Amino acid sequence: MWSEKYRPKKVEGLIGNEEARLVVSTWLAEWKPGGKAALLMGPPGTGKTTLVTLLARANGMNLVDLNASDVRTKEMLGRKLGEAMSTVSLFGERSLIFLDEVDGLAGRSDYGAVEFIKDAVKESQNPIAMAANDPDSDQIKKLASSCVAVRFRPPPPREVEMYLREIARAERVEVSGDALRACVLEAGGDVRQAVNLLQSGGSSGTSHGASYKDRERSVSEAFNGFFGAADKGEAAASLRKVALSPFEKVRELSRSVVRSGLPPEEMARAMEVVSRADLAIGRMVKGGEWRLLRYLDRGLVDGLFPVVKGGTVRYAGQDDLPFPVLSRIWNDSKKVKEVSLRYARRAHTSGSAARSQDLPYVFALCSGKRFREDLERSLGLDADKEMLESYDRFLQKESTR
Ligand SMILES: Nc1ncnc2c1ncn2[C@@H]1O[C@H](COP(=O)(O)OP(=O)(O)O)[C@@H](O)[C@H]1O
Ligand SMILES: [Mg+2]
Numbered sequence: 001m002w003s004e005k006y007r008p009k010k011v012e013g014l015i016g017n018e019e020a021r022l023v024v025s026t027w028l029a030e031w032k033p034g035g036k037a038a039l040l041m042g043p044p045g046t047g048k049t050t051l052v053t054l055l056a057r058a059n060g061m062n063l064v065d066l067n068a069s070d071v072r073t074k075e076m077l078g079r080k081l082g083e084a085m086s087t088v089s090l091f092g093e094r095s096l097i098f099l100d101e102v103d104g105l106a107g108r109s110d111y112g113a114v115e116f117i118k119d120a121v122k123e124s125q126n127p128i129a130m131a132a133n134d135p136d137s138d139q140i141k142k143l144a145s146s147c148v149a150v151r152f153r154p155p156p157p158r159e160v161e162m163y164l165r166e167i168a169r170a171e172r173v174e175v176s177g178d179a180l181r182a183c184v185l186e187a188g189g190d191v192r193q194a195v196n197l198l199q200s201g202g203s204s205g206t207s208h209g210a211s212y213k214d215r216e217r218s219v220s221e222a223f224n225g226f227f228g229a230a231d232k233g234e235a236a237a238s239l240r241k242v243a244l245s246p247f248e249k250v251r252e253l254s255r256s257v258v259r260s261g262l263p264p265e266e267m268a269r270a271m272e273v274v275s276r277a278d279l280a281i282g283r284m285v286k287g288g289e290w291r292l293l294r295y296l297d298r299g300l301v302d303g304l305f306p307v308v309k310g311g312t313v314r315y316a317g318q319d320d321l322p323f324p325v326l327s328r329i330w331n332d333s334k335k336v337k338e339v340s341l342r343y344a345r346r347a348h349t350s351g352s353a354a355r356s357q358d359l360p361y362v363f364a365l366c367s368g369k370r371f372r373e374d375l376e377r378s379l380g381l382d383a384d385k386e387m388l389e390s391y392d393r394f395l396q397k398e399s400t401r
Pocket of ligand 2: 048049
């Protein structure tokens with residue numbers, strides 16, 4: 001989750017609510033036994049939990065996190081709170097007690113949680129911070145009256161937008177300003193949700209939905225360029241532009257042929273070429289004859305193009321079910337992009353040429369462990385263990401498509 005990965009690591013990394021943050025950190029710095037509790041009130045995704053966590057760390061304090069769901073009964077609350085309240089280390093280090101999402105607790109008025117907490121605060125040897133979503137609930141109002149109460153508000157849209165842009169840059173995804181703003185608007189001030197929208201491909205409809213559509217369009221244009229080509233040269237050029245692995249290329253071709261209006265005899269001929277190509281790829285990959293994959297396009301141009309040319313066959317992708325192939329490309333597009341950039345640099349070609357011409361082959365070759373490991377090393381995908389593992393998994397998956 002990007003929202004976890006990019007959870008600010010320092011208080012200064014948070015956006016919005018500068019004054020509120022200052023109030024809370026001053027409260028903590030000045031707190032002495034007998035002092036008030038702090039109550040952070042505001043909608044989800046404004047950084048309340050993050051702030052308290054970071055302040056504890058910055059002050060070298062142990063955080064004792066008591067979530068409402070952990071202390072479902074008065075007895076549980078009493079026991080956990082009692083323990084935490086009195087614990088001061090030998091060296092006088094204090095804990096910061098945090099009752100997060102206290103709405104849930106306070107809401108159960110039947111057990112008098114609010115009174116209970118108020119009493120506890122007076123006796124605590126450690127500062128108590130609380131966070132709540134709804135400042136207007138009666139219970140929270142009651143609690144607020146005895147606390148240093150601080151309101152958190154949604155950060156300004158511009159700041160959220162800038163924050164998302166930073167994350168997009170770090171993740172190397174290209175997102176337009178409009179798309180970013182759509183995420184911001186849809187999230188309505190909830191930063192976590194804005195980040196989640198960015199990660200899941202944008203707010204409904206817009207954002208990198210566009211780039212998914214672009215990919216879909218480019219694959220479909222390339223196939224239709226092949227089917228409608230004037231001659232073999234044009235057919236070959238179009239086929240090269242199909243940014244799919246050899247397996248996928250052949251599978252998509254066969255789907256298009258099957259759904260076309262070709263007369264039976266021609267359809268049978270076309271299907272024979274396609275299934276021979278499919279078998280050949282399987283054999284090449286299995287036998288490690290990687291170089292032969294390069295002849296796949298030529299085989300399809302010589303064998304298939306003369307049968308399908310003339311405009312009867314069109315690419316059958318779009319009106320089909322959600323395209324597993326393209327959605328996969330989309331989901332892994334970050335890795336595809338990173339690999340193609342690095343590959344292009346090594347192979348001294350342009351990134352887009354690498355992606356459409358070489359990469360499908362390179363991916364297919366990756367079913368061989370030796371090849372895959374060499375590639376990972378030469379592209380520097382082995383900088384750390386986590387990176388290597390995630391790329392290795394990705395390349396293995398790519399190779400078997
Ligand atoms: N003010 C903020 N600045 C930067 N990121 C934020 C901010 N508020 C929330 N986030 C993002 O949302 C996630 C959840 O934040 P959190 O502190 O749990 O919010 P809250 O407790 O107010 O619901 C964080 O991991 C972070 O990615
Ligand atoms: Mg929270």
